[in-house]
Amino acid sequence: MALLETDGLTKEFGGLTALEDVDIAVEEGELVSLIGPNGAGKSTLINTITGRLTPTRGEITYAGTDLIGMEPFEIAQLGVGRTFQTASILPELSVRENVQVAAFAAEHGSFRVNFLSRRDSFDEVQRLTDDILATIELDEKAGMEAASLPYGDKRRLEVAIGLATDPDLLFMDEPTAGMSPTETEMTVELIENLLAEWGMTIFLVEHDMDIVFDISDRIFTLHQGELIAKGTPDEIRDHPAVREAYLGGEEQ
Amino acid sequence: MTLDAAVGFVFIALSVASLYLLVAIGLSIIFGSLKYVNMAHGVLYLGGAYIGLLIASREQYGGLLSEYGTIGLGWGFVPALILTPVVIFVVGVAMERFLAKPFYDRDLLDQLLVTFGVLIAAQEVVAIVFGRTGTIYPRPEWLTGAISLPVIGTPPGMSAASTIRVLVVTLTLVLIGVIFAFFKYTDYGLAVRAGTEDSEMTEMLGIRVGRPFLLIFAIGAAYAGLAGVLGGSLFNVTNSIGMEIIIPSLVIVIMGGVGSLRGTVIGSLLAGLAFAVATVVEPSMTNASIYLLAIVVLTIRPSGIFPSAKVGQ
Amino acid sequence: MSTDNVQPDIEDESSLLSVDRWDRIKHTERFIFLVSVAFVLTFSYLFSRAPVISDVTQGYHGLTITILIWSIFALGFNLLLGQTGLLSFGHAMFFGTASYATALFSIHVFNEPLTIVVVGMLSAVAIGVVAALILLRLHTVYFAIVALAIGQFLYFLANNPLEGITQGINGLEVSRTPVLGVVDLDHEYGGILGELVVNNLYLFVGVFFVGVVVFITRIRKSPYGLIFKAIRENETRASFVGLDVWRYKFAAFLLSAGVSGLAGALLAVNTQFAGVERLYWSISGDVVVMAVLGGLGTLAGPVIGTFVWFYFKGIVNGYPMLGNYWLLMLAVSFTAVVWAYPDGLWGMITSLTAELREPKALAAKVKRRVTGGSSTEGSAGGER
Numbered sequence: 001m002a003l004l005e006t007d008g009l010t011k012e013f014g015g016l017t018a019l020e021d022v023d024i025a026v027e028e029g030e031l032v033s034l035i036g037p038n039g040a041g042k043s044t045l046i047n048t049i050t051g052r053l054t055p056t057r058g059e060i061t062y063a064g065t066d067l068i069g070m071e072p073f074e075i076a077q078l079g080v081g082r083t084f085q086t087a088s089i090l091p092e093l094s095v096r097e098n099v100q101v102a103a104f105a106a107e108h109g110s111f112r113v114n115f116l117s118r119r120d121s122f123d124e125v126q127r128l129t130d131d132i133l134a135t136i137e138l139d140e141k142a143g144m145e146a147a148s149l150p151y152g153d154k155r156r157l158e159v160a161i162g163l164a165t166d167p168d169l170l171f172m173d174e175p176t177a178g179m180s181p182t183e184t185e186m187t188v189e190l191i192e193n194l195l196a197e198w199g200m201t202i203f204l205v206e207h208d209m210d211i212v213f214d215i216s217d218r219i220f221t222l223h224q225g226e227l228i229a230k231g232t233p234d235e236i237r238d239h240p241a242v243r244e245a246y247l248g249g250e251e252q
Numbered sequence: 253m254t255l256d257a258a259v260g261f262v263f264i265a266l267s268v269a270s271l272y273l274l275v276a277i278g279l280s281i282i283f284g285s286l287k288y289v290n291m292a293h294g295v296l297y298l299g300g301a302y303i304g305l306l307i308a309s310r311e312q313y314g315g316l317l318s319e320y321g322t323i324g325l326g327w328g329f330v331p332a333l334i335l336t337p338v339v340i341f342v343v344g345v346a347m348e349r350f351l352a353k354p355f356y357d358r359d360l361l362d363q364l365l366v367t368f369g370v371l372i373a374a375q376e377v378v379a380i381v382f383g384r385t386g387t388i389y390p391r392p393e394w395l396t397g398a399i400s401l402p403v404i405g406t407p408p409g410m411s412a413a414s415t416i417r418v419l420v421v422t423l424t425l426v427l428i429g430v431i432f433a434f435f436k437y438t439d440y441g442l443a444v445r446a447g448t449e450d451s452e453m454t455e456m457l458g459i460r461v462g463r464p465f466l467l468i469f470a471i472g473a474a475y476a477g478l479a480g481v482l483g484g485s486l487f488n489v490t491n492s493i494g495m496e497i498i499i500p501s502l503v504i505v506i507m508g509g510v511g512s513l514r515g516t517v518i519g520s521l522l523a524g525l526a527f528a529v530a531t532v533v534e535p536s537m538t539n540a541s542i543y544l545l546a547i548v549v550l551t552i553r554p555s556g557i558f559p560s561a562k563v564g565q
Numbered sequence: 566m567s568t569d570n571v572q573p574d575i576e577d578e579s580s581l582l583s584v585d586r587w588d589r590i591k592h593t594e595r596f597i598f599l600v601s602v603a604f605v606l607t608f609s610y611l612f613s614r615a616p617v618i619s620d621v622t623q624g625y626h627g628l629t630i631t632i633l634i635w636s637i638f639a640l641g642f643n644l645l646l647g648q649t650g651l652l653s654f655g656h657a658m659f660f661g662t663a664s665y666a667t668a669l670f671s672i673h674v675f676n677e678p679l680t681i682v683v684v685g686m687l688s689a690v691a692i693g694v695v696a697a698l699i700l701l702r703l704h705t706v707y708f709a710i711v712a713l714a715i716g717q718f719l720y721f722l723a724n725n726p727l728e729g730i731t732q733g734i735n736g737l738e739v740s741r742t743p744v745l746g747v748v749d750l751d752h753e754y755g756g757i758l759g760e761l762v763v764n765n766l767y768l769f770v771g772v773f774f775v776g777v778v779v780f781i782t783r784i785r786k787s788p789y790g791l792i793f794k795a796i797r798e799n800e801t802r803a804s805f806v807g808l809d810v811w812r813y814k815f816a817a818f819l820l821s822a823g824v825s826g827l828a829g830a831l832l833a834v835n836t837q838f839a840g841v842e843r844l845y846w847s848i849s850g851d852v853v854v855m856a857v858l859g860g861l862g863t864l865a866g867p868v869i870g871t872f873v874w875f876y877f878k879g880i881v882n883g884y885p886m887l888g889n890y891w892l893l894m895l896a897v898s899f900t901a902v903v904w905a906y907p908d909g910l911w912g913m914i915t916s917l918t919a920e921l922r923e924p925k926a927l928a929a930k931v932k933r934r935v936t937g938g939s940s941t942e943g944s945a946g947g948e949r
Contacts, residue, residue: 050805052805071804072804072805073805073807073808076806076807081806084802088801088802088805089799090798090799090802091799092794092798093794093795097791097794100791101791101795101803101806101808102807105808106806106807109807110808111808111809111812112788113816114787114788114789115783115816116783116787117787118787119786119787119788119791122788161802161806162806165806165807
């Protein structure tokens with residue numbers, strides 16, 4: 001059984017159809033990429049699966065559980081994590097605290113009555129936080145105020161927060177956008193590490209075609225809300241519909 | 253209930269509703285179009301009441317002005333009614349440029365807090381200058397008493413309602429009509445509506461959004477100023493009336509649904525209705541009625557009666 | 566706000582009296598407890614009786630009790646706004662309701678200070694539950710204004726329809742009884758203790774003050790403190806990492822209601838009176854000013870804001886020329902803080918002391934300002 005499955009997923013906004021009849025399946029341990037021109041509906045798809053939007057029609061199943069009607073935090077607690085396109089961090093908190101919040105959610109669940117316990121007394125949370133900070137290589141800057149970080153570091157912090165929720169399936173929405181070549185390389189390495197060492201399943205939305213074709217197991221192509229192609233990188237590379245959608249060339 | 257009482261009842265409800273509406277409409281448009289919440293709108297009402305008073309009559313004030321004897325132009329009620337909105341219009345322009353504009357990009361909470369501070373400060377300035385005891389407008393002869401109104405379908409065909417209340421309601425009807433016409437038929441109104449939808453796009457299309465917004469802000473201000481004159485003659489004039497009117501007005505705007513003019517009108521009517529119903533059924537609840545109404549409405553529909561999708565904070 | 570957020574947690578090998586060590590100590594719970602106890606013990610004395618100082622401040626003992634009580638209110642309010650980012654213009658609903666509940670319980674059921682204070686506090690929490698269910702579905706501005714509406718509703722309700730119970734503007738009297746039947750609140754001390762605290766009433770309120778400070782400190786240091794801040798900073802993100810934001814807001818709301826209610830209850834005991842004006846919007850507005858002016862999001866900020874407020878209201882008010890302007894000055898200061906100094910008075914104090922701690926850097930900065938150009942002599946400014 002696939003880890004994540006959508007069946008006839010449709011999302012309409014009044015008269016506008018953002019997603020139409022999207023069927024995808026993601027196997028455990030895979031890295032799938034979602035590509036498509038701007039406005040194709042990529043963010044809508046992620047938002048619908050992670051609970052931010054309610055689909056008009058269709059089904060979404062994760063590890064056998066029906067996701068439709070669930071709140072975003074409930075879906076996150078099931079093991080579905082995400083990183084946002086814009087660095088959606090907590091500005092006035094420190095780097096460490098940013099990650100810690102997610103770690104608390106991962107270790108303690110969606111709500112706990114523990115306002116009389118000191119938060120540094122929870123070892124498992126501290127350990128998870130330290131691990132993530134080390135993996136993302138932000139441990140040197142752990143005490144800094146998040147708002148004062150350079151943009152590339154903010155993006156990495158964004159990834160760290162998503163990781164700290166201890167997900168089994170991680171949605172990454174354009175993680176390398178705005179990053180320098182060095183940072184991009186680090187991110188790609190991180191993603192490969194997550195697959196190999198952490199056993200994560202990754203759903204990647206990316207515009208950088210080099211990365212997409214390099215590391216993906218499979219690629220989905222979205223165009224005007226419809227899934228026009230799905231397959232291995234080789235299959236997609238030669239796919240006529242994909243070529244057409246991108247107006248006969250590679251994207252940036 | 254006799255017909256007279258019924259008509260009187262209707263006009264009580266309508267005049268209360270009108271006063272709230274004149275203040276709320278400015279608030280609502282500004283909140284909906286500019287995404288700016290302005291508690292200092294109460295300053296415009298307060299200013300209108302006092303400036304109107306200064307124009308209309310000669311009064312002995314307290315505070316810093318107490319040693320100057322009676323002050324005022326003494327020109328009468330109608331000149332005050334006409335000139336005050338003009339003055340407050342100018343004040344509105346200044347308010348938009350100096351208070352509102354710096355906060356357009358800032359957090360709504362900051363806007364609320366800073367305009368709250370400005371309102372309190374303004375009320376204190378008024379108290380210091382004019383003193384803390386209240387006054388009322390001396391009402392001209394023709395405005396006191398009641399007038400006969402034709403009422404359809406009943407013998408003898410006439411009924412009486414307090415003149416001032418009729419004036420308030422009539423003026424409000426006209427002025428609200430003007431606003432709706434403005435939005436529907438003028439270029440400026442169109443620009444404001446477009447700007448509400450997408451100000452960036454509108455700017456790129458070459459329409460300078462700044463000016464129409466400024467205009468609509470100032471018009472809202474003038475309305476509040478006029479309401480100050482009317483309210484001053486219906487109720488009272490003290491330094492705290494700014495806050496006293498802004499609280500129910502804000503509640504009405506929210507109850508009606510931010511960004512919806514229809515909502516503000518309906519909200520004001522409902523508030524007036526609640527007020528009047530309470531006066532008849534349970535007088536002790538008149539003051540509480542509008543708040544109870546708002547709480548009930550917003551519990552059922554958290555976005556207000558006519559929620560506007562554009563203002564999703 | 567920033568000083569309380571970023572806590573250095575990496576082990577530091579610096580010397581015993583280093584600045585970093587001080588930074589860590591001042592955030593520990595024990596230190597905060599000691600400081601608040603010391604504050605309570607010395608506040609009244611310094612403010613109203615100490616030679617020289619009290620001549621400048623012209624304070625009086627009664628005012629210090631009021632300040633302590635309102636500080637509790639401001640701290641409770643801050644829990645919702647400063648920590649969690651939710652502004653309510655209706656906190657008088659907790660303050661006033663608790664005051665009434667305290668009085669009513671003392672009159673109709675049982676009159677003992679501790680009991681009635683607890684009853685008052687619980688009644689505020691009860692109101693909080695109902696209000697939360699209405700308010701937590703609303704967006705920011707709606708939340709703030711509908712909170713105000715609820716407060717006003719209760720005010721007018723208490724004023725008129727429920728006049729039979731509340732005695733309307735006349736209010737209710739709370740007669741004074743000994744704490745636990747034993748300790749007389751009006752008992753005045755002699756000697757040093759008398760010099761410091763004067764009477765048991767001050768101690769009674771002072772104990773609650775310290776208790777609230779410790780309680781709130783513990784909350785800030787708990788996961789809740791972190792999660793509240795996360796909700797304030799980025800609510801969407803908080804929910805996407807798996808937190809049930811609604812329930813945490815609910816918790817923040819109830820905690821805020823309880824502490825605010827505690828203040829209202831204490832005031833009823835202190836003044837032996839509970840009146841309808843404690844439900845009026847100006848009470849809500851006052852506490853907003855106190856918390857914001859002092860400095861949101863910190864522990865000392867609301868207390869300082871409360872002190873400044875009452876200093877102006879109680880003492881500056883009496884000055885010959887300036888007296889009439891006390892509220893205007895506060896309103897202008899408040900507006901200025903919101904406009905340009907979001908860290909409030911306490912924030913200004915802490916950043917000033919931080920700058921003073923680096924005298925060379927400060928000197929370089931002043932030099933640069935004075936000479937007007939970029940000074941290459943500012944090598945000392947790079948020191949850390």
